[in-house]
Amino acid sequence: MLYITGITGHSGRWFLKRLEREGYDGKLRCVMRENKSAAPEKYEIFENCKLDVEFVVGSLDDEAFLLHSLKGVRTILHIAGINLSPGIVKAAVLNKVDWVILVHTTGRFSKYKSASQEYIQIEDAILYLCREDQQGLRQLNYTILRPTMIYGSSKDKNMYRLVDYLNRHRLFPLFGNGGNLMQPVHARDLGNAYYDVMIHKDTTLNQSYNLSGAKPITYLKIIQTIRSLLGSKTAIVKLPISLSILAAKVYNSLFKNAVITVEQVMRMQEDKAFSHEAASRDFGYAPLRFEDGIKEEVEEYLSGVRIDFSDVRYR
Numbered sequence: 001m002l003y004i005t006g007i008t009g010h011s012g013r014w015f016l017k018r019l020e021r022e023g024y025d026g027k028l029r030c031v032m033r034e035n036k037s038a039a040p041e042k043y044e045i046f047e048n049c050k051l052d053v054e055f056v057v058g059s060l061d062d063e064a065f066l067l068h069s070l071k072g073v074r075t076i077l078h079i080a081g082i083n084l085s086p087g088i089v090k091a092a093v094l095n096k097v098d099w100v101i102l103v104h105t106t107g108r109f110s111k112y113k114s115a116s117q118e119y120i121q122i123e124d125a126i127l128y129l130c131r132e133d134q135q136g137l138r139q140l141n142y143t144i145l146r147p148t149m150i151y152g153s154s155k156d157k158n159m160y161r162l163v164d165y166l167n168r169h170r171l172f173p174l175f176g177n178g179g180n181l182m183q184p185v186h187a188r189d190l191g192n193a194y195y196d197v198m199i200h201k202d203t204t205l206n207q208s209y210n211l212s213g214a215k216p217i218t219y220l221k222i223i224q225t226i227r228s229l230l231g232s233k234t235a236i237v238k239l240p241i242s243l244s245i246l247a248a249k250v251y252n253s254l255f256k257n258a259v260i261t262v263e264q265v266m267r268m269q270e271d272k273a274f275s276h277e278a279a280s281r282d283f284g285y286a287p288l289r290f291e292d293g294i295k296e297e298v299e300e301y302l303s304g305v306r307i308d309f310s311d312v313r314y315r
């Protein structure tokens with residue numbers, strides 16, 4: 001029995017597609033937050049699905065639900081979020097689950113403590129719990145997957161906003177020179193990676209992997225690529241970083257509910273490029289180049305604009 005959390009999310013949907021394409025014949029137990037009558041749209045992804053799926057309805061922060069719903073489970077693919085991992089892992093140990101695959105984040109590598117500290121604490125506690133004892137045995141096997149920023153469709157929470165912004169505004173204020181590196185990963189590459197990790201258990205058991213896009217790309221190049229795909233003429237106005245930080249400080253001192261903090265401005269300068277070499281070696285991970293992956297997202301955006309919003313402000 002494979003227990004899956006986060007199947008309705010951005011990368012979870014791609015994982016489901018891959019399972020279908022492969023004709024996966026094992027039993028699946030999917031966690032849903034609402035039942036079908038309360039949220040029928042969340043169940044649409046299972047329409048015409050030939051997989052052997054059962055649903056359990058509840059929230060992953062509910063300890064009793066976790067303990068009960070994990071009965072008889074051998075493997076967990078936990079996509080729903082690192083903050084829920086401690087509870088899942090605890091319930092997994094109590095239920096004698098064999099293997100937990102945890103989708104976490106490269107956020108743990110940030111040099112800014114406010115961004116990384118909680119992730120490090122959670123992962124270190126899990127790694128300690130899953131360590132080998134003196135006989136070389138573990139109470140739970142793990143695999144940790146760490147995606148970089150996820151993009152790929154209107155379901156992402158980052159790139160789609162940038163696409164929308166660049167389509168609707170004439171000026172784009174860039175904090176710093178945009179030379180910082182990023183390596184966003186397409187949600188489809190993640191969905192495929194979850195499957196490939198599962199079928200390469202011999203090599204992926206008790207390992208951690210970064211899951212990034214094909215190559216690092218500068219933030220400036222990301223903006224220019226999207227702008228060119230949109231056919232937009234938005235001017236990129238580079239603001240010196242010292243000035244940006246000063247402006248953020250003034251803004252934060254004036255507004256209690258500021259939408260951007262000083263540290264967020266500083267973090268924009270941080271490189272977020274991470275090698276996925278280990279994933280390529282161990283389970284053949286071969287992600288898309290950003291320049292290719294973002295095309296679909298921009299196309300979806302443009303077609304969505306035409307279908308959903310006749311509002312001229314978008315055109």
Ligand SMILES: NC(=O)c1ccc[n+]([C@@H]2O[C@H](COP(=O)([O-])OP(=O)(O)OC[C@H]3O[C@@H](n4cnc5c(N)ncnc54)[C@H](OP(=O)(O)O)[C@@H]3O)[C@@H](O)[C@H]2O)c1
Binds near residue numbers: 005080081106
């Ligand atoms: N977005 C990024 O750039 C980024 C970067 C690095 C890592 N990550 C992490 O990568 C993972 C995959 O991201 P994604 O974009 O594919 O996910 P996503 O689209 O954000 O979807 C999250 C999924 O988790 C479910 N979920 C959340 N809280 C839950 C709870 N308390 N009980 C039950 N289900 C719950 C959601 O269910 P509903 O359908 O009910 O909402 C949804 O299916 C996530 O853990 C995310 O935090 C994201």
